Structure formats: structure tokens, C-alpha cells
Amino acid sequence: MKILKFGGKSLANGDGINQVEAIIAKKFFEDETIAVVVSARGNATDELYEILTLAQSGQAYDKAWEAFKKYQSQGIEETVLQEDFSALEKLFEGVALLGDYSDKIKDQVLAFGEILAAKYVTTVLNSKGLQANFVDARLLIKTDATFGNAQPIDSLSKKNVQKYFENNPDISIITGFIASTVNGETTTLGRNGSNYTASLLANYLNAAEFQNFTHVDGIYTANPELVEDAKKIERLSFNEANELANFGATILHAKTIIPLVEKNIPLRILNTFNPENEGTLITAEQTDEGIKSLSVLENVSLINLEGRGLLGKTGVDARIFKVMADNGISVSIISQGSSERGIGLVVNTDRATEALVGLEKEFENDFYTRDVNRISVDDNISVISIIGQDLSTFHKPYTALIRNKIVPILFNNTTTGRNISLVIKKNDLKRALNVIHGEIFGVTKKINIAIFGHGLVGGTLINQILSSAKNIELKKGIKLNVFAVANSSRLLINKRGITENWKQEIGQNGQKYTVNDIIQYAKDNHLENLIAVDNTASKDFVENYIELIENSFDVVSSNKVANTLGYEFYKNIRKALTKNQKNYLYETNVGAGLPLIDTIKLLHLSGENITRIKGVFSGSLSFIFNNFSVEDRPFSEVLKDAIANGYTEPDPREDLCGNDVARKLLILARELDLQNEFNEIKIQNLIPEPLRELSTREFLVSLDQLDGYYDEVKQNQEPGNVLRYIGELSGDLQQDKGDLEVKLVSVPESSALGQLKGSDSIFEIYTESYGERPIVIQGAGAGASVTARGVFGDILRLADKG
Known part of the structure; x- marks a missing residue:
């Protein structure tokens, strides 16, 4: 026999219920022996609770109630569920009259979600000739009287289940989540109760497999609704699944796993809407070690107990846990500073106020003696647990979080050192999950x-x-x-x-x-x-x-x-x-795509004493003077070529004024920790004063006025020399400031500066170790493609x- 369980989304009207019907029919006609456990359909449990709350507060609930009935009976005769609707109406009327309800009444109301679902599915299947029986689990599963979270009485429940299935060969549609006391009072099995019902049945009947049908293809490395790159996990061991359940995996719950482990019954997580997918298989067989998944705990709060006076005192933990135990509050995570000066507890948000009141009462005298400074609650948190994370590699995801400015409030690891939980701000949850997932699972x-x-x-x-x-x-x-x-x-x-x-x-x-x-x-x-x-x-x-x-x-x-x-x-x-x-990276600030800034940074960081930097910093001006120096053409014609080729700014005076070279020179100076300001740079402006205040259009039509001046400069050079517009950083560079100068110079054509071609830039870096033989960096110093590539x-x- 196989136990099939369908969740609320699988049983929703439309595609969901149609898919469930098709899956059950396929197994029936292939002669598989199955029993089916169902959850409440759609959002029935939440809707019943909402109506119950409205009735308690004396508010009108007719509209919500009619909508509930309409949804639950859609597609079948309403008379099928009329008896149950009538019973619910009486319960709501009683609550409205009293203005209150007990946990016992709440269980009676919420139980109808599963009852209606099982009757609905049974009716639909029988209409298709599939011979299904409605089974009320309250007749089979017997529990204690802890309403809201009842514990099964195994011996009695097992006997009832086995006796029923001995004589019922048809498809059984069984209510999940609900049970009853030995006196017949309705109870519920708490969180993940329908899965627990199916797990108990699998145990009692020695099932071959428990197939849990959900709305996803299996268990993922993270919740795929939060992490787009999450990957399905093909296989897990029960131990790993139990860890996932303990740390918040919504598909699993620890109590669901235990009955399966006892009988070594495989659990397969499947997708109702993609039944051909093989899902995730969970067995007793151990899988390869390593990080398995990221689980999330939401709707939790962090309680902080802080006190300098607790230093060296023993028994503080015992007092805290006594408060939790006396109030029936489960603690998910505890983390404390050295010598108990600060202790953090993570509890369910709906119990946080109760925990706070209990702790304040327990430590009342410690407040008076100032041993305890404060006890506070932070509801704005979530917990991410990395299942299988070893502390030896934890620095990788932690560093990735810090890089993304996500600072965990606290973290702790299990005694095995294989699982680590991080408490973070709630609004950081999705980003933190994606950052950690991308770091540890080797995905893109x-x-x-x-x-x-x-x-x-x-x-x-x-x-x-x-x-x-x-x-x-x-x-x-x-x-x-x-x-x-x-x-x-x-x-x-x-x-x-x-x-x-x-x-x-x-x-x-x-x-x-x-x-x-x-x-x-x-x-x-x-x-x-x-x-x-x-x-x-x-x-x-x-x-x-x-x-x-x-x-x-x-x-x-x-x-x-x-x-x-x-x-x-x-x-x-x-x-x-x-x-x-x-x-902050800006390699292209000087030299476009050339590796100049990085080189200077590394030399300076290594302790190398840089004594001087000199070079042609501007690709635009490099092109202009490289060509003007060797060609028998007026300066204005060479400048027009530079403008046409896109080497200069639209107004070439922005290049010719020298400010661009000066900025680049200042950037290099500051990489050496010099504190120079821009106005301290000596800049030779290449634009004659009469042309500086003209409009761009007026300047561009007056370029020939540059020719006389630059022809004279060219003619007055030493033979064999060429013109270069350079930036130079010199002086005692171990002081706070250096000497920065931008100027037009004449250099031998055979020198490194003189041999420059095209629009290349060149930089000479003089250091104490290299003496008069500089480090030379040369290459394309201008152009959109080169700069973009940098x-x-x-x-x-x-x-x-x-």
C-alpha cells in the first residue's frame, strides 16, 4: 500500500482538484493499493478561523460565511455538505452569543476544513466510478486532550487503523489533521497535522511509500518563491530531512518524519501539477555530506536579555528555560555572549509577549539590583538555517552577506557543527537568501x-x-x-x-x-x-x-x-x-584601459618609494602633437583631424586647456597619499588668451589663429626633437604634498616619450629601487571602446x- 497526501493548494478548485482526481484515477486503474489523506481545500482553515474571530467579536460574518460555503461546494450538490454547514452555523452562533470560544471549540470548527475536503473528494471520485469511501480520522486516530496540538495514543490508534483497513479494499479518502480523544471529543494535531496523519497511517500499515503531493516539484536548496536559482534536491536522508524540518522547511515537520523512520518507509515529495516529475525521495540511506538546503523561520521574534550584573552568575539559562517550560513556549534558537552577559532567544511571534511577561516576572528582583538592564522583543526578524554548513567554510557565505551590507544580528551552530542559523532583519530576508544561495551552491x-x-x-x-x-x-x-x-x-x-x-x-x-x-x-x-x-x-x-x-x-x-x-x-x-x-574602482580615470592605477597602488602598498611620475596623459593631445611634430601641416589642420576622429571633446578647448591632464596627474598623486589640491597644479594652457572666451562655434571657425604660435614653438626646438604635452609629479613624495606640473615640452625623438605614435599614452614611473630606469606603461590612451573595456x-x- 502507498499513502497519498494532498495539500490545500492541490485540492483548490480548478486545476488543482482536477489534477488530484487524475492522479488517483491513474493509480486506481493501474491496480495500485492506495489510501488518500487530504488537507482542507484552498484556504479553508484560515477562512474558518477568520469567521470564528468575527463571531467572537460580534462582527457580521454572513458575507464571509456565504463565500466559504459557495467555494467549498462548487462543482457538487450542496446537499452533500449541508449537514456539516448546519453544524458549523450552530457553532458560530454559539460563539457569537457568548463572545468567546475555547481551544476545544476552535478544534471543532477547524476540523470541518478537512471533513468538507474529504467528503468533496469522495463525491467527485464516486461520480467517476472510482469506488471511494469517506473516512473520518476521528474514528481511527485517538489522542490526549491537548486541544490544538494533541498527541496520538499509538497503541489504540494503530489497532483502529489496522482493523479498518482489513475490511475496506476501496479507495479511502481520510481526513488529515483531525483526531479525537477516547471520549470522542474532536482534537487537532497542530502544525503540519495532515502530513502527520498520513505519516501515522504509513507507520501503522507498513506502507511501501508515503507520497506527499504539494504545489512544487520537491524539496529545493531554498524556497523557489524566494530564490529563483533554487535547485531541486533529488535525494535526502531522514536525518537531513529532520534537520530541514526542525529549521523551518514548510513541506516537512519533524513529527512527520519520526513515524516513517521507525519503519524505514520512504517519503517522496511530489508536485500535483507536475506528476511526471519524480520529486525528492527521502530514505534512511545516507547521502553525500555537504550543504543541503537553506531553510527559513518566519513569524518568529528575538527576545534579548541583557545585564552586566549577570557576569559570572550561574543558573541564568535554567531560570530562562523554566519560564519557557512553565508557559509551554518552544525556543528555536538560543545564543549568548560570554559569561551570560547577553542572551538571545528566538520564539514564535504569537508567544513572544507571553515569554516577555514571564521573563520580566522571573527577573524582577534582578532589575532592582541592576543585574539585568533590559529585556526586549524584536519582531522584525527572520531566521535562515544553512543545513549541512560546516564552520570551517562558513566564512564564505558570511563574507558574502557583509559585502552586501547584511549584518546578522546573531548566529549559532548545532553541536555537530553541521548546521548554522542566522538571525537577520526581516526586510533583508530575500536578499540574504539569494546571496547565501549563490555563494554556497555553486550556482551562477x-x-x-x-x-x-x-x-x-x-x-x-x-x-x-x-x-x-x-x-x-x-x-x-x-x-x-x-x-x-x-x-x-x-x-x-x-x-x-x-x-x-x-x-x-x-x-x-x-x-x-x-x-x-x-x-x-x-x-x-x-x-x-x-x-x-x-x-x-x-x-x-x-x-x-x-x-x-x-x-x-x-x-x-x-x-x-x-x-x-x-x-x-x-x-x-x-x-x-x-x-x-x-x-571603488576607477582604473580608466588615467590611461583609459592601461593598468596604471593598479600598478602604482601595488608599488606604493609594497613600500616601494616612488620618486617621480612623468608621461603623456591625454590620448587626444598625444594624437595632436605626435602628428604635428612630424608632419609639415598647420596645427589647425591636425587639430581638425583629431576632432573629426572623435579624439577630442566637442569643444576641443576642454582638452587644450590642460585641466584633463591635471586631473589625471592629481589622481596619481593622491594614490601616493599626497594631499595636493587641484588649484596647486601648474598648468600650461595651450589656448591663447584671446580665444578662451569665445563660444564653441566662434572658436571652431578661428582655429587658424593657433597656427602662428605653434609653428614658432615647433621651429624653436633643438634639431631631432618633438613636442609632447606631459604631466609630471616630482619633489619629495614622502611629504604631504608633491610638485605637480602640466606643460608642453620638447624631447628627443629617440626618447621613450619621443617615439610615441598615434593616440597612445605613455607613463614613466621612477622608483628608488629602479633608479634612473623607469617602469614604462604604454598603450592606447583614448577611445570609447578602450575606456569601456577598462x-x-x-x-x-x-x-x-x-
């Missing part, structure tokens, strides 16, 4: 990216990410999800990621926004591993960096402004990064961290 790690600015660099970056995403996911197990793209006024946002039509969509559907809107969206959708990418050149936008960092975003930037504002702002960003354990590299470095 999702990186959620918000990109600000989609001009040449930003647009190229977005396209690079979209075209490379599948390959990166395949090779690195990292899923890059661009969930937001924004320009100065419009935002395109989608938690599942933008598409290749993003440019058209932001034009058509882009919405007005603030940065706070994006931060809130990430919170509301529980997005983890957040990166904000700044591809703007905006001074205003960098003011958002600290707020982004404080809200769990790492920052990647091609925008040089943040690192070149006042030194106080520079320090404040670093303080925020340290405080929030976030990262930003992409920073994103991947962050994605690969930890």
Missing part, C-alpha cells in the same frame, strides 16, 4: 549593475556587457544583469535586465528619476551584489557616491571628478568605503571578488 553568481551615462563610453560598455554576458556566465559562473540605465534625465529599469533594444526603450519608455529611486528599487526587489557605474563627466553626480556606497553599492567610475575634488571629499569617500566595506574590467574584478 548574479551581479546587478546600474549604469549612469550612456554616451560614447557608457553605450559602448552596455553593448560590451550584453554581447559578452552569456560567455562570462558559461566560463566564470557570473551573471551580469544590467538592471538600470540612466542618463541625466531618464531611467530604464528592469530587475530581470535590459535587452539589446535598450536605447530605443529608454527613448520611448524612460522615466524621470532620482538616484534614490534606483536605490529603493534595488531594496524593494531584494537585488544583491550591486554595482553603480558612473560613465558621466558630471560634478553633480559624484555627490551621490557616498549614498550609493552606504546603500550596498560598489562603485566603478570612468568619471575623474570624484578623485579630483577637494581632498576632504576624497577622504570622505574612502571613509564611507571602509565603514561599509565596499569598493570599465568592464573593473566590473569583472568586483564580480570575481570573494
Whole structure:
């Protein structure tokens, strides 16, 4: 014989009840011997409790009652259930008259959920010729008189069950959840009671298998409603299933497992709506060690007992647990600080107030002596349990949580060291689950990216990410999800990621926004591993960096402004990064895609004394002077070529004024912990004064006015020399400030600077160890593609961290 159990969602009107009928019919016509245990249909238990509460408070419940009857009798003759509806009406009327009800009455009312379900299923099956019998479990399962959570009397219940099934070959449709005392008073079996009924029947009848039909394909590595990447677990041992049940797995309950373990009866978790799936099989056979699943406890509260005066005192735990025992309150988790100075208890929320009152009474004298400072309750918590987690590798999920700015309130592990529970804030639950799951199950790690600015660099970056995403996911197990793209006024946002039509969509559907809107969206959708990418050149936008960092975003930037504002702002960003354990990468701020900043950071961190840095910092100006120096053409014509090729800004004076080179030089100085300010840099402006105040249009038509000056500079060089516009950092770099200068120089064509071609940049790093032989870094120093690729590299470095 096999015991089948169907839950409330499986028995709901529509697809659910039709699927149940089909599953039972298939087994019947294949000559399988089965007994079927049913839960209340749909939300019947909650609805009955709601009507009961309305009756108790004297409120009208007619509307709710009529809706309940209509749903429960849909598809069959109402007369089938009329007797039960009448009995319920009398109970509600009595409660309304008294204005109160006992646990005994509550059990009588809630029992009708299963009674109605079993009669409904029996009627439907018989209408199809399947020979089904309605079985009231109150005649079979006998319990003590603990109403609401009765305990079965095994010897008597077993005898009743075996006697009944000896003489009933038809399909038995049995009420789950309910039983009765030896005196015939209705009781219920508490949480997960219908599963418990089925488990007891399987035990008493030595069933071949207990098949628990639910609305999911089995047991998952996490609740798939909370974690999209959750994977089905094919097999579990009873011990592992018991651990899952103890720590909140909703499909299982510890008391369901025990009767099966006694007789070594396999339990299979199946999906009513996908019956061909083999589900999860649970047996006595041990599976491979390792982390099995993440379970969640919700509707729990944390009780904190704190007191400096408890230091060194013994017996505090005993007093706490005596209060819990006297009030019948179960403690899920206990965690305490050294010497009992602080103790945290996790209990069901509906018992938290009772626990608090009991503890305050027990420790009343300790308040007067100030041994106890306070006892408090925090209802805004959830518990995540990592089943199978070994302490030796716990640092990985813990570090991932901290990276995402989720700080557990407390955690504890079992004495076996194989299960760890974390108490976290309730609003962090979904994000925390996804972070931990992605870290420990080897599934794809999702990186959620918000990109600000989609001009040449930003647009190229977005396209690079979209075209490379599948390959990166395949090779690195990292899923890059661009969930937001924004320009100065419009935002395109989608938690599942933008598409290749993003440019058209932001034009058509882009919405007005603030940065706070994006931060809130990430919170509301529980997005983890957040990166904000700044591809703007905006001074205003960098003011958002600290707020982004404080809200769990790492920052990647091609925008040089943040690192070149006042030194106080520079320090404040670093303080925020340290405080929030976030990262800020900006390799493209100097040298586009060249590995310059990282090299300088590593040299400086290793203790190497950098004595001077010199180089051509601007790819735009590199192109201009590399060509002007060797070609017999006017300066204005070379500049026009640079503009046409997109090497300069739309107004080339932004390049020619030297400020861009100065900012880059300042960034490198600050990487050496120098405290220079921008206004301390000596900058040679390449624009003659009469041309500086013109409009862009006026300047562009006046470019030939540059020719005379630059032709003279070119002619006045030493023979064999070429012009280069450089930045140079020098002086005693062990002090607080260095000497920063941006200038046009003439250098031998045979030198490293003189041999530069095209739009390349070059950087010479002089150190104490290397002496007069500098470290030279040279390569493409400009261009949207190169810069975007450098930003992409920073994103991947962050994605690969930890």
C-alpha cells in the first residue's frame, strides 16, 4: 500500500482538484493499493478561523460565511455538505452569543476544513466510478486532550487503523489533521497535522511509500518563491530531512518524519501539477555530506536579555528555560555572549509577549539590583538555517552577506557543527537568501549593475556587457544583469535586465528619476551584489557616491571628478568605503584601459618609494602633437583631424586647456597619499588668451589663429626633437604634498616619450629601487571602446571578488 497526501493548494478548485482526481484515477486503474489523506481545500482553515474571530467579536460574518460555503461546494450538490454547514452555523452562533470560544471549540470548527475536503473528494471520485469511501480520522486516530496540538495514543490508534483497513479494499479518502480523544471529543494535531496523519497511517500499515503531493516539484536548496536559482534536491536522508524540518522547511515537520523512520518507509515529495516529475525521495540511506538546503523561520521574534550584573552568575539559562517550560513556549534558537552577559532567544511571534511577561516576572528582583538592564522583543526578524554548513567554510557565505551590507544580528551552530542559523532583519530576508544561495551552491553568481551615462563610453560598455554576458556566465559562473540605465534625465529599469533594444526603450519608455529611486528599487526587489557605474563627466553626480556606497553599492567610475575634488571629499569617500566595506574602482580615470592605477597602488602598498611620475596623459593631445611634430601641416589642420576622429571633446578647448591632464596627474598623486589640491597644479594652457572666451562655434571657425604660435614653438626646438604635452609629479613624495606640473615640452625623438605614435599614452614611473630606469606603461590612451573595456574590467574584478 502507498499513502497519498494532498495539500490545500492541490485540492483548490480548478486545476488543482482536477489534477488530484487524475492522479488517483491513474493509480486506481493501474491496480495500485492506495489510501488518500487530504488537507482542507484552498484556504479553508484560515477562512474558518477568520469567521470564528468575527463571531467572537460580534462582527457580521454572513458575507464571509456565504463565500466559504459557495467555494467549498462548487462543482457538487450542496446537499452533500449541508449537514456539516448546519453544524458549523450552530457553532458560530454559539460563539457569537457568548463572545468567546475555547481551544476545544476552535478544534471543532477547524476540523470541518478537512471533513468538507474529504467528503468533496469522495463525491467527485464516486461520480467517476472510482469506488471511494469517506473516512473520518476521528474514528481511527485517538489522542490526549491537548486541544490544538494533541498527541496520538499509538497503541489504540494503530489497532483502529489496522482493523479498518482489513475490511475496506476501496479507495479511502481520510481526513488529515483531525483526531479525537477516547471520549470522542474532536482534537487537532497542530502544525503540519495532515502530513502527520498520513505519516501515522504509513507507520501503522507498513506502507511501501508515503507520497506527499504539494504545489512544487520537491524539496529545493531554498524556497523557489524566494530564490529563483533554487535547485531541486533529488535525494535526502531522514536525518537531513529532520534537520530541514526542525529549521523551518514548510513541506516537512519533524513529527512527520519520526513515524516513517521507525519503519524505514520512504517519503517522496511530489508536485500535483507536475506528476511526471519524480520529486525528492527521502530514505534512511545516507547521502553525500555537504550543504543541503537553506531553510527559513518566519513569524518568529528575538527576545534579548541583557545585564552586566549577570557576569559570572550561574543558573541564568535554567531560570530562562523554566519560564519557557512553565508557559509551554518552544525556543528555536538560543545564543549568548560570554559569561551570560547577553542572551538571545528566538520564539514564535504569537508567544513572544507571553515569554516577555514571564521573563520580566522571573527577573524582577534582578532589575532592582541592576543585574539585568533590559529585556526586549524584536519582531522584525527572520531566521535562515544553512543545513549541512560546516564552520570551517562558513566564512564564505558570511563574507558574502557583509559585502552586501547584511549584518546578522546573531548566529549559532548545532553541536555537530553541521548546521548554522542566522538571525537577520526581516526586510533583508530575500536578499540574504539569494546571496547565501549563490555563494554556497555553486550556482551562477548574479551581479546587478546600474549604469549612469550612456554616451560614447557608457553605450559602448552596455553593448560590451550584453554581447559578452552569456560567455562570462558559461566560463566564470557570473551573471551580469544590467538592471538600470540612466542618463541625466531618464531611467530604464528592469530587475530581470535590459535587452539589446535598450536605447530605443529608454527613448520611448524612460522615466524621470532620482538616484534614490534606483536605490529603493534595488531594496524593494531584494537585488544583491550591486554595482553603480558612473560613465558621466558630471560634478553633480559624484555627490551621490557616498549614498550609493552606504546603500550596498560598489562603485566603478570612468568619471575623474570624484578623485579630483577637494581632498576632504576624497577622504570622505574612502571613509564611507571602509565603514561599509565596499569598493571603488576607477582604473580608466588615467590611461583609459592601461593598468596604471593598479600598478602604482601595488608599488606604493609594497613600500616601494616612488620618486617621480612623468608621461603623456591625454590620448587626444598625444594624437595632436605626435602628428604635428612630424608632419609639415598647420596645427589647425591636425587639430581638425583629431576632432573629426572623435579624439577630442566637442569643444576641443576642454582638452587644450590642460585641466584633463591635471586631473589625471592629481589622481596619481593622491594614490601616493599626497594631499595636493587641484588649484596647486601648474598648468600650461595651450589656448591663447584671446580665444578662451569665445563660444564653441566662434572658436571652431578661428582655429587658424593657433597656427602662428605653434609653428614658432615647433621651429624653436633643438634639431631631432618633438613636442609632447606631459604631466609630471616630482619633489619629495614622502611629504604631504608633491610638485605637480602640466606643460608642453620638447624631447628627443629617440626618447621613450619621443617615439610615441598615434593616440597612445605613455607613463614613466621612477622608483628608488629602479633608479634612473623607469617602469614604462604604454598603450592606447583614448577611445570609447578602450575606456569601456577598462570599465568592464573593473566590473569583472568586483564580480570575481570573494
